[in-house]
Each structure stands twice: as structure tokens, then as C-alpha cells.
Amino acid sequence: MATQDVLPQLYQQLNICTGTDDYLRSRRIAEQIMKADPTQWDAFYTKLVCFVHESNFEAVIRNIASHNFGDKSKELAFIHAYTLYRLNRHQDALNTLSKNENGIRELELRAQILYKMERYEDSVTVYQHKLSQLEDIDSDRLVNQLAALSLCPTPQECSITPDILDTYEQLYNYSSVLIAVGDAPQALDYLEKAESTAVNEMTQDPDYSQEELEDEMSVIRVQKAFASQLVGQTKEASKIYTQLIKKRISDHSVSAIASNNVISINKDKDIFDSRKRMKACTSEAALKKMTSQQRSIVHFNKCLLAINTNQLEQARSYLQHLRKIEKNGNELVPLLELSIQRRNEGLGDSKGSLLDLLSRHKDSPSIALTLAQIALNTHQLELCCEIICSTTPICYKPSFVSFVVTAYLRLGEFDKIDEVLTTAINYWLSRKDTESKSIEHLKKFVCHSANFKLQRNCYREAGEILEKFEEYFQDDRVYSQLLISSFAAIDITKAEKVLSSLDQKEIKKVNVDELEKVQNLRQVISKKTPLLDKISKKDDKPDRSIKSKRKSKKKKGKLPKNYNPDKPPDPERWLPMRERSYNKKLRKKGGRKVYARSPHQSTQSDKPEPKPMSANQKKKQQQKSKKKGKRW
Structure with missing residues (x-):
């Protein structure tokens, strides 16, 4: 059969298959058309789209590289960049988009790529200066813009009015923006709205299962606990974290964030619980879903926990790893180094150690103030003033000038006081x-x-x-x-x-006699109350016939040995240990039963304190299953 006779029939079959979303069969028919006539552009484009829906992105790259359709190849820029984006080749995807003209979908993809590359400020620029000119307000675009805005290194004011927010993803990301700018109390209100909106949306939609509802609610609740922790409601936050950890949610990043924030609440207390939570934070599945900032916080707390348990060799190795993953340089990392040095060698009155560390970190006020506090604690007042004056x-x-002047007054350094005030x-x-x-x-x-x-x-x-x-x-x-x-x-x-140039206040109409009586107010005049004179001595003596009842004192109830008032009580505490859900079963080793041993008791911690972590992950709209009759 001639090619001209075959192509209409194949295109007719292809049209029917694309209407049913049968991508495998559509791709095979498109391949037959390409075999009959390799110059068929529509069949080639349909073949690439089918590969995308089958998540065969490598095949898309190979086919684009092996075919050349001249000027029409420019139309493949979007699908080529999208494929590279899905393969996590973000820089290549960005370069592909830069070579071609950008429409609306190209700009949206560019903003998404910049977000994945953690260039949040550039992503916000694309949304605000290019996509904001569009008349229509796309729900997904608004969600992604708020997500990028909440993760900017320098907090930025949000130009989006909260009145247009109507989905739980938008409300959630808007609360993350409020947390980033330091308005945690208002963020709690929007998280409450996001929680109620999510329940209403998902319960009314039959496509959502109960597990999906729990996963979405867990993300909102862990952010709600984080906001509560920021406003000082640590008991409520700890309760929510504990509930989320015990539920064993499928999203490992949520469990890791909750565990990390429990560690930050524990600080130098309950080290055994903190070590157990740290294992959940550093699991491979959890670290993959975190941003670089979140991974940095986890490794920072891991190093600090090792310092608090006097595992100094491990702390040094964790510190080296933390320096490798820190892109911009965390000013708290040198404080970890200082803590390890104090635990191992002890700074004592070592003036040289403090000044050496200060010279290596001149641009960090937090390090300088920490060193000044150490000098003050070790009674080196002059060194403390020297560090403050150099910062x-x-x-x-x-406030700092007042402190330095007071310190120099105590030391008798009057010339330095004059110098400080003049400067x-x-x-x-x-x-x-x-x-x-x-x-x-x-x-x-x-x-x-x-x-x-x-x-x-x-x-x-x-x-x-x-x-x-x-x-x-x-x-x-x-x-x-x-x-x-x-x-x-x-x-x-x-x-x-x-x-003479001063305005003299009028002193007319002043009663001098009244002014002279003012000094009499300072004298305390004691007078007996007439009522006391009428009370007889008989009334002062108690009646012996009336026996006073002895009040029985209630004994205070004894609390458990490791009782922590900041944590909710274990609901399974009345059950025997073998019947509790978290009890480890006996393991058999060599035909005999072996019990799991607990780690040794740890020592107290040293500052800096663990850092809590926000769950400001990017929330996307839930993608429903494709309906029949729709194309890609």
C-alpha cells in the first residue's frame, strides 16, 4: 500500500487513541507514521509527548538529538527544558530556555527551575515582574510564588493581598511568608484557616483518600507547631510534634522536621530522647526531601548534640561535614568550634585564643559578642571592652557604649572613656x-x-x-x-x-505657706485608732473551751524519676512494658534471647542552642487522575 494511502488511516487511529489517553498505543502508532514518513512533524511531537507521560525522559532527549526539523525544532525548547528539569539537570534546562523566546509557560518553568536551584530571589523576580502583568490569577502560580517568597534568604514583604487566597495551599504558603518576616502570631491564624479549608476540600472530593488527607494535614500541623514554638508556646508545640512522630507519617521529611524541633525544645535535657530523634532526622529518605538550609540545620544540631554528650571526636567530624555543605558560610559554625575547644582544652584566661578567633571572623557580630561574654565570664573586663570596641x-x-563606659569607670581608665564617647x-x-x-x-x-x-x-x-x-x-x-x-x-x-536667654517660668499666684507645709508630709504621724481602744483585753485572749481543729496537710504526690512537665504523659504508661506499642521485641541470636541495650547517660550541654526548623516546604496542588478525552 502506498504511503499516501497509509498515513490518513494511521492519523485517524492516532486521533482516536489520544482521545482515550492511551499513550502507549498512541506512541506505537506515531512510530509507524514516522517509519512510513520520517518528516511527519505532528507524529514526532506526539511521540515525544507520549514519552513524557510515560516518564521516559531519557528517550525524549535521545529523539530530540537524533531528529532535525529545521525552524520547527525551536518549538521543542519547552518540552526539552521540561525533560531536563525532570531529570534534575537544572542548569541545562535553564540554558535551553535562555536560547529561545519565552512565553507564559516558559516563564513559569523558568521560575520553577530557579526554585529547584534554590535561587529563590530570582524565582520571585520572575513571578513579580513578568508573570504579575497577566490579568488572570492562576492558583498554582500563586502557590509557587508564595513558596519562593517564604524561602528568600532576606525576608521580603508580600505584595499579595490575603483576600484572594482561597485554597489551603495558598493559605499555608502565605503563613510561611509571615513566619519568614517574623509575624508568627498572625501566621498561626492563617494556619488555622488552612487546616479547616483542607478538611473541607478533601472530605468533599472523593478522589482524596484518608491517607492523603493525613499527609496534607501533617504538613500544616508541623508548621503550626513551629509557629507556636516561635511565640513561646513550647508545651503545645511539643505535644503536636510528639503526636506526629507517633503516627509514623509516610512523608519522611515531616517526621524529620518534627524530630529536629523536639531536639531544639529539649536543648541540654533528655539527651537520650534527642539522640533517638536525631536518627529520624538524618535518614537518607528524609534528607533527600529537605532544602540545603534544612539539611544544614539538622547537621548543626547533630554536631551540637555530640558536643553535649562529650563525643568530641564525632563532633569534629560532623563539624567538617557541616563546613562542606555550607554554601554561604554559617556564622554559628565557628561557635561550634569554640565549644569543642572549650570542652577539650578549656580557654580559661587565654586572651590569645579569643583574639585569634575574633581576627578570623571580623564581620560576625554574634561571634564577637559571644567572645566578649566569655571574656566577661572569665573576669577579663578589659579584654571584653576591647572586643566590643573592635566590633x-x-x-x-x-547600650554598648554605656556598658563600655561603666566598665572603664570601674577600671579607672578615664582617658579611654573620653575616647569612646568622642568616637x-x-x-x-x-x-x-x-x-x-x-x-x-x-x-x-x-x-x-x-x-x-x-x-x-x-x-x-x-x-x-x-x-x-x-x-x-x-x-x-x-x-x-x-x-x-x-x-x-x-x-x-x-x-x-x-x-538670661532662658525663659523664666512665672512664679505668681504661688502660696508660700502651702509650699512650706510640703516638708511636713515626710513626717510619719502615728495615731491610735479609736476602735482599738474599745477592744477589751478579754477579747484578745482566745477561748480555751473552743479547741482549734488541726488541719491535715496533704502530701504531694510523687512524680516519676524522669518526669518532664513540658512533655505530654505517655498514654500507654499504665500498660506493662511488653504490651506497649513502642517496646522492642526480643531478638534471637544464636538460639538465645538478647535484649537491646540502652546508651550511656550523657552530660550537660553547652551553648549554642539547637535550632528549630520551619516546614516551609513548597506545597503544590494535588494532581488528580487524568480524565478521558484530555490531552497533555
Whole structure:
């Protein structure tokens, strides 16, 4: 039969198969058409689509590479990039999209690829500046935009109004954005709405099973517990975490996040429970589904737990692994190194160790303040001030300047106090046009500096600094008082001039007699109450005929040895150990019964504390089964 006679029949069969979503048969018919005529573009494109639906992405790559249809090959850019995206070849997929013109679906795929590459800010840029111009509001696009926004390294304000959020995925991701910007109380409200919306949506849809409902609810609940933990409701958070762990959810990442956050609540208590939870956090299935930030938090807590249990060799190996996976460099990693060093060798009064660590991490205020606290705890007050003064710009803030001045007063270093105040004045003077509170801080430090000079009888220097900054003090009585005090010792004429410029308060209509009576208020006048004189002595004596009843004291109930009030009680505590669900059964080894041994008791922990982890995973719309008659 001639080719021209075969092709219409094959295309007719192909049209029928694509209408029934029979992708295997459709692909075979498309291959027959390609065999009869290799130049048939429609058959080739249908063949690629069938491979995608069969998840045979390698075959798509091979066919695109082996066929050339000229200008029409540009139309394969999207399917080629999507295939590379599904094969986790994200950079290749991004390069493929960059070579061709981008429509709506190409931009959405680009945003998804950037999200998978953890370039969240770039993904948000695509959504906000390119896809936001579209008139229609796509539900999936809104979910993905909120997910990218919640994971940005620097928290960003959300331009999306919460009134348009109507699905539980949108409400969930919006709550994650609120947590990222530090508004955990409001995030709890939206998580409540997301939970109720999810129950309503899934119970009304017959395509959802009970297991799918539990999986979706577990993601919302673990985020709800995390928000509760942020607002200080640790008991409620611990209760939710424990319930989720005992349910043994199919999503390993949810169990891992709950276990990690239980460790952060335990801190240096209940080390045995923390070690058990850490195994769930570091399972291979859980780590695969985490972001790099979540994996970093898990390994950080793993290293900290090893330090708290005095397993210093393991802690060093965990620390090396943590440095490898840290892309941007976590400023808390050097604190782990410092904790290991203190446990192993002890810093004591080692000034060189602290300054050496400070020189290697000059740009980290948290490390500098930690070292300053260590110096303060070891009674090295001068070293503490030296560390604070070398940490800019926090050393110019009023609280730190106040601490350093107080410390130098105690040490008798008056010249250094003058230097600290002068440096602070110059700093805030240089920022008077950029920061809102710079003038307020400047005036405060000028007054303190002048007052300090007056106390040291440096009247001329106090007057000079006050005259220099006169323009910032308009109608300030404290400033005028200091100026008069300084001029009174060196130039009485100037002092009288400043005094005459002050607005004198009117003292008319003042009753002098009333003012003189004010001092009488300080005298305590004791008078006997007339009622006490009428009470007879007989009434003061108790009647012996009435026997006072002895109150029986209730004994406090004894609590279990390892009782923890922050954790909910075990519901199976009344059952024998062998009947409890979590009891390990006896194992047979060599024909005899062997019991599992418990690990040794651990020691107390040292700071830094474990970090909790947010469950701000990207939630997608549940994809329902394809209906008949629909194409890809």
C-alpha cells in the first residue's frame, strides 16, 4: 500500500487513541507514521509527548538529538527544558530556555527551575515582574510564588493581598511568608484557616483518600507547631510534634522536621530522647526531601548534640561535614568550634585564643559578642571592652557604649572613656542624614561627654564640645544647664548670657505657706485608732473551751524519676512494658534471647542552642487522575 494511502488511516487511529489517553498505543502508532514518513512533524511531537507521560525522559532527549526539523525544532525548547528539569539537570534546562523566546509557560518553568536551584530571589523576580502583568490569577502560580517568597534568604514583604487566597495551599504558603518576616502570631491564624479549608476540600472530593488527607494535614500541623514554638508556646508545640512522630507519617521529611524541633525544645535535657530523634532526622529518605538550609540545620544540631554528650571526636567530624555543605558560610559554625575547644582544652584566661578567633571572623557580630561574654565570664573586663570596641557598628549603639563606659569607670581608665564617647559622637554625626535616630543619639552622647568632662573639672573642654554642637540643641534645658556649669568656672559673662536667654517660668499666684507645709508630709504621724481602744483585753485572749481543729496537710504526690512537665504523659504508661506499642521485641541470636541495650547517660550541654526548623516546604496542588478525552 502506498504511503499516501497509509498515513490518513494511521492519523485517524492516532486521533482516536489520544482521545482515550492511551499513550502507549498512541506512541506505537506515531512510530509507524514516522517509519512510513520520517518528516511527519505532528507524529514526532506526539511521540515525544507520549514519552513524557510515560516518564521516559531519557528517550525524549535521545529523539530530540537524533531528529532535525529545521525552524520547527525551536518549538521543542519547552518540552526539552521540561525533560531536563525532570531529570534534575537544572542548569541545562535553564540554558535551553535562555536560547529561545519565552512565553507564559516558559516563564513559569523558568521560575520553577530557579526554585529547584534554590535561587529563590530570582524565582520571585520572575513571578513579580513578568508573570504579575497577566490579568488572570492562576492558583498554582500563586502557590509557587508564595513558596519562593517564604524561602528568600532576606525576608521580603508580600505584595499579595490575603483576600484572594482561597485554597489551603495558598493559605499555608502565605503563613510561611509571615513566619519568614517574623509575624508568627498572625501566621498561626492563617494556619488555622488552612487546616479547616483542607478538611473541607478533601472530605468533599472523593478522589482524596484518608491517607492523603493525613499527609496534607501533617504538613500544616508541623508548621503550626513551629509557629507556636516561635511565640513561646513550647508545651503545645511539643505535644503536636510528639503526636506526629507517633503516627509514623509516610512523608519522611515531616517526621524529620518534627524530630529536629523536639531536639531544639529539649536543648541540654533528655539527651537520650534527642539522640533517638536525631536518627529520624538524618535518614537518607528524609534528607533527600529537605532544602540545603534544612539539611544544614539538622547537621548543626547533630554536631551540637555530640558536643553535649562529650563525643568530641564525632563532633569534629560532623563539624567538617557541616563546613562542606555550607554554601554561604554559617556564622554559628565557628561557635561550634569554640565549644569543642572549650570542652577539650578549656580557654580559661587565654586572651590569645579569643583574639585569634575574633581576627578570623571580623564581620560576625554574634561571634564577637559571644567572645566578649566569655571574656566577661572569665573576669577579663578589659579584654571584653576591647572586643566590643573592635566590633563595628554595634559598638556605637547606646547600650554598648554605656556598658563600655561603666566598665572603664570601674577600671579607672578615664582617658579611654573620653575616647569612646568622642568616637561615638563622630560616628553618629557622620550618619545624621542617613539614619533616623542619629540626631537623638548624637545629642545624648554630647551631653554625656560634657557631663563626664565637668566631673573631671575639664570645664573648658566641656564648654567647647557644647558650643560645637549648639545647633542641635534648641530650647534644651539640660544642654543649657551643662553650658552654664561649664561657663561658670571659666567665663562668668557667658554663663550670665546663657542664663538670661532662658525663659523664666512665672512664679505668681504661688502660696508660700502651702509650699512650706510640703516638708511636713515626710513626717510619719502615728495615731491610735479609736476602735482599738474599745477592744477589751478579754477579747484578745482566745477561748480555751473552743479547741482549734488541726488541719491535715496533704502530701504531694510523687512524680516519676524522669518526669518532664513540658512533655505530654505517655498514654500507654499504665500498660506493662511488653504490651506497649513502642517496646522492642526480643531478638534471637544464636538460639538465645538478647535484649537491646540502652546508651550511656550523657552530660550537660553547652551553648549554642539547637535550632528549630520551619516546614516551609513548597506545597503544590494535588494532581488528580487524568480524565478521558484530555490531552497533555
